[in-house]
């Protein structure tokens with residue numbers, strides 16, 4: 001694997017160009033959006049400032065083994081890219097094959113090691129644990145697990161059936177514990193580990209229209225707090241990262257309308273839109289040895305919304 005760490009200028013250029021690639025990628029996707037979405041996306045891009053400084057470099061992440069669930073698009077893809085740019089050995093699973101393949105190719109095209117990936121539906125716990133085992137057999141025991149997969153599909157109270165409820169939990173809640181169960185033996189062998197569970201500020205902000213998602217996301221703190229003592233004995237850290245409203249392609253396309261723009265300006269302390277990379281930065285820190293004494297905590301990245 002080619003590593004540019006001995007050349008900080010080259011690495012900085014690469015990281016900066018990663019941002020530009022992401023923005024270009026978003027821009028290219030305009031062609032598949034409807035006219036209304038086009039206008040919203042163009043406005044969004046024109047009002048989002050370019051990053052002024054490159055990402056931090058975490059020496060401890062070089063060659064670190066990282067597994068990300070739902071890493072094929074959205075915030076997960078930003079995290080996969082960010083870890084790869086640090087020289088980590090990254091694996092991810094996702095149900096979206098096309099996006100996952102394109103992400104792996106993009107990362108390799110940027111000169112980083114291509115991530116290991118597999119199409120896997122996390123509703124199938126056996127398949128999830130098998131993917132983790134197979135990836136570990138190739139890359140080595142995982143030192144970092146990011147429980148990122150989720151689906152914030154909207155639903156009403158009246159429409160929820162027991163099977164729909166179970167299905168929402170099967171994506172938004174259940175996979176995290178079973179992914180942890182699969183990586184912990186390897187973390188014990190390594191003598192350390194970092195588990196990062198993606199929560200949300202949505203339920204705390206009384207977000208409407210997705211009660212099952214809110215229930216699942218509010219349970220993430222319970223998962224983190226409930227395992228921190230047991231895992232801590234083996235120097236395995238576990239934390240929650242709770243994003244505010246992050247401008248993934250899905251969010252911009254489906255939910256960012258005029259009302260949403262107003263809500264952002266009204267509720268955030270900071271005027272800029274949260275980007276997937278903003279969440280990835282916090283996740284990199286928690287995965288690194290710089291966060292060696294951080295565990296059992298919730299880290300909120302929401303521009304001050306809640």
Ligand SMILES: NC(=O)c1ccc[n+]([C@@H]2O[C@H](COP(=O)([O-])OP(=O)(O)OC[C@H]3O[C@@H](n4cnc5c(N)ncnc54)[C@H](O)[C@@H]3O)[C@@H](O)[C@H]2O)c1
Pocket residue numbers: 069070071072073074075076093094095096120121122123147148149150151152171198199200201202217242243244245246247248250251
């Ligand atoms: N985007 C936001 O504003 C926001 C806000 C708060 C919290 N979060 C949290 O951040 C995390 C990432 O959110 P996001 O906005 O990037 O989500 P997203 O919906 O854009 O992406 C989730 C990824 O999971 C994959 N996925 C969905 N169902 C799957 C399944 N059954 N099996 C395997 N993969 C599946 C999708 O293909 C996608 O790549 C989630 O945990 C979410 O709850 C996001």
